[in-house]
Amino acid sequence: MAATNPAATNPAATTNAATTNAATGPILAARAVNFAYPHAAPVLKDVTFSVTPGRSMALVGESGAGKTTLLRLLLGLTRPSAGAILFDGADLDLRDRDRRREFRRGVQTVFQDPYSSLDPRQRVSRIVGEPLRSLGLPGAGDTGRTATGGASRDGASRDGAATGGAGSRADRKAEVRRRVAEALHSVGLPADAADRYPHEFSGGQRQRIAIARAIVCEPRVLLADEPVSALDVTTRVRIVDLLAELKRERGLTVVMVSHDLGVVATLCEDIAVLERGRVVEQGRTDEVLGSPTHPYTRRLVDSAPRLPSLD
Numbered sequence: 001m002a003a004t005n006p007a008a009t010n011p012a013a014t015t016n017a018a019t020t021n022a023a024t025g026p027i028l029a030a031r032a033v034n035f036a037y038p039h040a041a042p043v044l045k046d047v048t049f050s051v052t053p054g055r056s057m058a059l060v061g062e063s064g065a066g067k068t069t070l071l072r073l074l075l076g077l078t079r080p081s082a083g084a085i086l087f088d089g090a091d092l093d094l095r096d097r098d099r100r101r102e103f104r105r106g107v108q109t110v111f112q113d114p115y116s117s118l119d120p121r122q123r124v125s126r127i128v129g130e131p132l133r134s135l136g137l138p139g140a141g142d143t144g145r146t147a148t149g150g151a152s153r154d155g156a157s158r159d160g161a162a163t164g165g166a167g168s169r170a171d172r173k174a175e176v177r178r179r180v181a182e183a184l185h186s187v188g189l190p191a192d193a194a195d196r197y198p199h200e201f202s203g204g205q206r207q208r209i210a211i212a213r214a215i216v217c218e219p220r221v222l223l224a225d226e227p228v229s230a231l232d233v234t235t236r237v238r239i240v241d242l243l244a245e246l247k248r249e250r251g252l253t254v255v256m257v258s259h260d261l262g263v264v265a266t267l268c269e270d271i272a273v274l275e276r277g278r279v280v281e282q283g284r285t286d287e288v289l290g291s292p293t294h295p296y297t298r299r300l301v302d303s304a305p306r307l308p309s310l311d
């Protein structure tokens with residue numbers, strides 16, 4: 001498989017890989033990315049890597065290495081000072097509404113803290129169904145691009161516009177309910193979770209709700225910033241298992257920032273190691289963590305606690 005990902009074995013090849021077309025090329029790529037916050041020293045320096053469909057990617061490094069900043073760039077929340085972030089081979093510029101919607105349909109996020117990432121005033125059904133309402137139902141009529149406004153121009157309600165305009169409003173609401181129930185089932189939550197509020201759930205269950213919200217639109221990529229670090233060890237293992245299952249069953253590609261090399265080794269085929277804003281080593285996770293060549297990677301590996309195995 002490494003042969004299909006030039007960046008995995010040869011970082012220098014990434015620039016070429018990043019320019020290949022959407023069907024065969026990387027879903028996401030960073031090409032010679034530099035970034036500095038205003039009036040501050042550079043945080044990212046000449047960062048290049050690519051994320052191949054079906055090969056999850058971990059971004060690791062010590063605190064302050066620039067991982068979260070890089071994730072923000074990959075999400076289009078911030079633009080590089082120099083270089084480019086590519087989505088399906090084209091510059092990620094989310095100022096265009098259609099492009100923004102297309103990106104959000106393809107790339108969803110899960111954050112570290114399951115306590116602050118869910119709106120406490122909304123029922124789980126509302127929280128999980130939100131992407132369906134704002135982005136449209138996958139598979140409902142013409143998906144993605146047409147869900148942007150084709151239906152809204154025909155005078156349908158906001159919900160109707162978002163769901164692609166197929167069927168009556170009642171049908172669409174029923175379809176959203178069905179998809180929310182299906183997403184909750186996929187993350188191992190009971191159907192009645194939909195009628196409850198986030199405070200009625202444990203941290204692990206809340207992270208399952210956040211994951212259900214992220215997968216309800218059937219995205220291709222899940223960007224996850226330390227998705228299990230706020231959880232206790234047992235819960236952490238269960239959520240890692242869930243993410244592994246979603247990868248397997250849905251073909252989801254995960255791009256994950258994590259301090260936990262055990263989690264990284266379990267979930268991610270590829271890895272990029274960041275030291276003070278520079279990628280010092282990247283490639284297949286088993287090779288990089290199994291035989292690190294850079295002293296910084298060796299230090300990270302030597303200082304890593306192992307993921308305990310349950311059962």
Ligand SMILES: Nc1ncnc2c1ncn2[C@@H]1O[C@H](COP(=O)(O)OP(=O)(O)OP(=O)(O)O)[C@@H](O)[C@H]1O
Pocket residue numbers: 037038040043061062063064065066067068069070
């Ligand atoms: N909004 C900001 N304004 C100025 N500097 C910032 C801002 N956010 C982060 N930084 C700085 O950028 C550098 C990289 O921060 P970043 O959060 O990306 O690192 P990280 O690798 O994700 O760290 P951690 O693992 O602790 O979350 C740090 O020196 C940080 O102080």
